[in-house]
Amino acid sequence: MLSIKKLKVSINGKPILKGINLEVKAGEVHAIMGPNGSGKSTLAAVLAGRELFEVTSGEVIFEGKNLLELLPEDRARMGIFLGFQYPIEIPGVSMVNFMKTAVNEKRKYQNLPLLSSSDFLKLMREKKELVEIDSQLTNRSVNEGFSGGEKKKNEIFQMAMLEPKLAILDETDSGLDIDALRIVANGVNKLKRPDSATIVITHYQRLLDYIIPDIIHVLYNGQIVKTAGKELAFELEEKGYDWIKKEFAE
C-alpha cells in the first residue's frame, strides 16, 4: 500500500529525514517510536503533503501512485489521513460545514453522489457515537476552545467520517488520560478494515497496550534505526531511549 524508499527531507537546508525506508501493507498496524526531535512529525507531515518541508531525494509510492507529486487534498481524497499532533483551531469554520465539505469532496473524487443534509447528519451521529465524542463539540468551530483531549478525539472523529485507507496518527495519545486514551484506541480499532492500514506515532508504550502493532520502528535522528515486533515496545518502556541514543550517536 505504502512504500517509502530512501526518503530525505530538509527544512531551510537543514536535513531532518536522512533516508527513510518503510513498507506498509494493507491490514497492518505499524508503530513509529522514538525520542523527541527525531523527525516523526516531519515524516507524517511529508506524507500528508505539507509544502513547508523540502523532499531532497527518495520516493513514496501509495497505491501505485507517486505520492510526492500530489496535492495534500488529492492525497486525502485517495485515502491518506493525518491525525495531527497539534490540531489547528479554526475560529468561524463550523465543524459541520468543515466535515460536510470534506466528506463531499471525497465523494466527488470517488464519483459518488453528494450526501444530502439529512444523510450527512445521520452519518455524523453514527460516527460521534462510535468515537464517543461529546455531541456539543460538533456544534462549535473547528477545535476552537477544545481541550487537549477533545482535540485528539476530534481527530479520531474526522478519521471515522473520512474512512481513510492509511491513517497516520501523530501522537494522538499524548496528553490523554486513561479514559480518553481508551476511547481513542477503541476508535482506531473499530475503524480498522482488512484493506486499510494504520501508522501510529507514539512516544510511549502505553498506547500500544490498546492498539496492538504488527511492527514497531524506532526513528532516531532522521533514520529508522530499529524495526521489530511488538516486544520492542516493552524493551523501550523498560530501558528508555538512552541506549538507542548511545548506540546510534553521531
Next chain:
Amino acid sequence: MNNETNTSPGKNVLVEDYNNNYKEIFKQTPDFINNIRQTSFKEFDLSGLPSKKDENYKYTNIEAAFLGAYKRQFSKQKLTIDVNEVFKCDVPELDNYLVLVNGWFYEKEKLLTKYNNGAIIGSLIEASKQYPEIVKKYYGKNLTKQKNSLSSLNMAFAQDGLFVYLPKNIIINEPIQLINLIVATEELMVQPYNLIIAEENSSANIVICDHSLNPQSFLLNSTFEVIANKNSKLEIYRQQNAHDHSVQITNTFISQKENSFVNSVNITLNGGTVRNNLYVELNEPHAINKSYALWLADKNQHFDNNVHVHHLSPECESFQLYKGIVDNSSTGIFSGKILVDKKAQKTLAFQSNKNLLLTNDAKVRSKPQLEIYADDVKCSHGSATGQLDEDAMFYLRSRGISKKESCQLLMQAFADEVINKILLEPLRNEINNLVEKRLRGELSRCNRCKVNCGQ
C-alpha cells in the same frame, strides 16, 4: 479650520452650481431647512473639498473623486423607468420597503406614512412640510461638533432622504427598509440627507441597501443623522453594493442619550471609491454603541472606513470591529479614534481592525487611535493585518478540501464575525449568501433581483 478659501476645480463647479440654482433648491424645502442650507454652503465654500494634505483624507483622493462631469438634480426629475419593473427585493420579511431613486421619492402613496402608533416614516422633504415642528427640532442639530465639509456640501444641496420618527415608547418589530437606488443615464451626483429619530423607550430596526442599476458613473454623498434618546434602541444595517465606477461617500452622525443602545453594521460589497465616516457621540451615562463594518475589495476598488467615537459622559460603552478583505490591487483603509473626555470616567471602549490581505499588490492602511483624558477607564485598540493562516489551510486541505475551497472557508469565517452582528435573521442570511458569492468571485446579486450590482 483655516480662513483661506480652499479652491479646487471640483469645488468651484459646486459653488457655481449652488449660486445659479439655489432658488430652485430652496423651493423644495421650508425656510428652516433653507437657512441650514445657507450656513452649510458658507461652511463648504470656506473649507472646500478635503485635500490630500488633510490628515483624515491622506489616502483617499476626494478632490479627484469630484472631478467627473457630474450633473446634479435640484428638484425631482421625471423618471423614465418604472421602479417596480426594474427593482424587486424579495428577501423574506424585507418586502415592505421604500425606494429612493437618485435621491428622490417617487411613489406617491408611500411618500410619508403616519402609523396608528404615531410613528412617521417616509420622505424627509414631505415630513418637513407636514411635521415641521418635529423635523426642525432635530434637523442638523446633532452634527455641529463633527460636521465636515462633505456633510456641509450634502446639507447645502440636500435632496430628499429617509425620515424615521419613533415616538415615545413605540417599538417597531418589522424592519424599516430603504432602497437607495441610482438610475443614472448621465454622470450624476446624488446627495440625500436622512434623519432618524428615536424618542424615549422606542426601538426599531433600519435596513438601508444601496444599489446601482446601470454602469454609468455616479457620486453619492449622503448624510445620516441619527438621534437615540433615553432608553431607545436602534439596529442600523447598511449594505453598499454599487458598481466600480461609483464614488460613495457617507457621513453618519449618531448622537446618543442616557442608556440608549445603537448597533450598526455596515457591509461594503462593491463600489469604486468608498469613504464611510461614522461619528458617534455618547452624551449621557450608560449609552452603548456598537459599530461593525466589513468590506470586500478587489480589482482596483478603494474602500476607506473611518470611525470616531466620542465619550462625553461617564459609564458609557463603545465597541468597534472593522474588518476588510482586500484582493488584487485594491486598497482597504481603516482609521479609528476613540476620544474620552476628562469627565467620562468608567468608560469601556474597544476598537479593533483586522485585515486579510490576499495578494502582494493589495494595500492596507490601518490607524486605530485612542485619546483619553479620563483616568478610570478600560480602553483598548488594536489592528492586525495578515494573510490566510497557513496552518489552517493545510489542516483543511489535509481533509480533502481543495485549496480554493479552503480559502473560501477561511475568508467566510473571517467575514462571519461581522455578519453575525446582524440580528435580523433574513437579512443576515441574505448578506451571508451575497458575501459567499462575492468571495467566490460571482456576481453578488440579491436573489432574483434584476439590478446588476458590482459590475
